Amino acid sequence: MAAPLFPSAAKCMVIHLLDSAQGNTLQAWRFSNHEIVTIGRDANNDIVAADPQVSRSHARLVQQNDNWTLFSTGRHGTLINDRLVTEAVLQPQTVFRLGASGPMLRFDVDTRQPHRSETLENIDTDLIASLAVDEQRKQREVDQIAENTLFRELQERSRQLRKSGGQTPESS
Amino acid sequence: MAKIISTHSFRGGTGKSNTTANVAVLVARAGHRVGVIDTDIQSPGIHVIFQLAESRVERALNDYLWGKCSIDKAAYDVTEASIGDVDPDADRPRLFLIPSSIDVGEIGRILKKGYDVGKLNDGFQRLVTDLRLDYLFIDTHPGVNEETLLSIAISDKLLLVMRPDSQDFQGTAVTAELARRLEIPEMYLVINKVPPGMDTAQLRERVEATYQAEVVAILPMNYEIARVASSGIFVNRYPEHPMTLALKQVADRVMS
Numbered sequence: 001m002a003a004p005l006f007p008s009a010a011k012c013m014v015i016h017l018l019d020s021a022q023g024n025t026l027q028a029w030r031f032s033n034h035e036i037v038t039i040g041r042d043a044n045n046d047i048v049a050a051d052p053q054v055s056r057s058h059a060r061l062v063q064q065n066d067n068w069t070l071f072s073t074g075r076h077g078t079l080i081n082d083r084l085v086t087e088a089v090l091q092p093q094t095v096f097r098l099g100a101s102g103p104m105l106r107f108d109v110d111t112r113q114p115h116r117s118e119t120l121e122n123i124d125t126d127l128i129a130s131l132a133v134d135e136q137r138k139q140r141e142v143d144q145i146a147e148n149t150l151f152r153e154l155q156e157r158s159r160q161l162r163k164s165g166g167q168t169p170e171s172s
Numbered sequence: 173m174a175k176i177i178s179t180h181s182f183r184g185g186t187g188k189s190n191t192t193a194n195v196a197v198l199v200a201r202a203g204h205r206v207g208v209i210d211t212d213i214q215s216p217g218i219h220v221i222f223q224l225a226e227s228r229v230e231r232a233l234n235d236y237l238w239g240k241c242s243i244d245k246a247a248y249d250v251t252e253a254s255i256g257d258v259d260p261d262a263d264r265p266r267l268f269l270i271p272s273s274i275d276v277g278e279i280g281r282i283l284k285k286g287y288d289v290g291k292l293n294d295g296f297q298r299l300v301t302d303l304r305l306d307y308l309f310i311d312t313h314p315g316v317n318e319e320t321l322l323s324i325a326i327s328d329k330l331l332l333v334m335r336p337d338s339q340d341f342q343g344t345a346v347t348a349e350l351a352r353r354l355e356i357p358e359m360y361l362v363i364n365k366v367p368p369g370m371d372t373a374q375l376r377e378r379v380e381a382t383y384q385a386e387v388v389a390i391l392p393m394n395y396e397i398a399r400v401a402s403s404g405i406f407v408n409r410y411p412e413h414p415m416t417l418a419l420k421q422v423a424d425r426v427m428s
Contacts, residue, residue, distance in 0.1 A: 128370065130338060131378060131379075132382075146350065146353055150321070154321050154354060155354060157326075158326070159355060162355055162357065
């Protein structure tokens with residue numbers, strides 16, 4: 001029996017959806033305590049990818065002996081390093097593509113301990129609370145622009161336009 | 173009377189051009205004559221979304237601004253590519269695109285010498301008249317500059333596209349305040365690239381309270397649109413997608 005590649009993290013797996021041009025993460029799914037993760041177009045999959053290249057049931061990731069193995073079941077196949085695979089043990093950072101020109105995904109592991117009970121933990125719940133406007137700074141920046149002669153001219157032009165009922169004014 | 177709609181974002185990468193292109197297609201599909209002008213002269217890109225081949229672009233907005241041609245000579249009928257099978261003689265729907273030049277020399281020239289923003293305003297007016305437009309969409313350059321402020325000053329409606337992050341939150345607040353001082357009649361917010369699972373009701377409430385403007389759509393972080401972005405119109409490819417339905421809400425508000 002092969003030794004686990006990453007024993008402490010084998011039960012916390014992350015799949016990143018990548019921007020095919022830049023390779024940046026567009027979306028991520030984190031799975032804790034999952035033994036099978038399914039990928040496909042059908043809404044019942046764990047990862048749903050609504051793309052013509054993706055089959056309803058396209059691939060299964062199965063945890064075996066603390067490693068994750070990819071089984072490709074889709075009509076358009078799954079590619080790793082531009083080669084079609086039907087079965088492959090995934091190393092951390094492995095990138096695979098669903099279909100020849102379908103979405104690109106990266107398999108990864110996370111050694112952090114899960115801090116919540118949910119299996120999907122890709123949400124920064126504090127983000128909304130951190131969204132705020134620094135009113136003083138805003139006012140300073142607005143005033144800087146609004147005091148400019150050009151802005152005053154535009155204000156005047158805008159007033160004339162609104163008064164005239166929306167006829168676009170000719171430039172001065 | 174034609175309506176002029178500016179779409180703007182504080183930073184690049186918000187999905188502004190994609191939003192503009194898709195909403196413009198939806199408005200045209202509703203049976204209108206629509207123009208889309210790419211005033212993002214420093215970093216043009218909306219022509220790619222409309223699949224307007226660079227080899228087809230003989231004249232661009234830049235040529236008009238340098239006095240080399242009239243503005244209508246830089247307008248391309250992209251109805252067939254963006255809407256589909258429309259009788260070539262049909263008056264409506266029609267969709268025209270006025271691209272900016274992608275020539276690096278041209279972009280450099282604009283950056284170095286600037287251009288007469290007043291001439292841009294004349295161009296908007298001429299487009300509306302010459303192409304008999306019902307709607308003109310102005311895809312602006314991110315950030316606040318002379319051209320952006322002019323676009324807002326002459327617009328009937330302003331769509332501010334933002335992402336739910338701190339930088340966009342602050343920058344958009346400045347733009348929104350400037351737009352108010354320019355007495356923009358209607359201003360709407362589109363929140364784009366919202367991470368999955370974020371509480372959208374809470375997000376909407378916070379944004380509307382901050383900007384005192386309606387959030388007309390909340391669009392999720394969407395990999396399909398990222399994939400389609402460089403090669404076509406999302407609402408055509410995924411007509412039933414929730415993202416398309418949200419963009420229809422924006423189009424409805426534009427036409428209301």
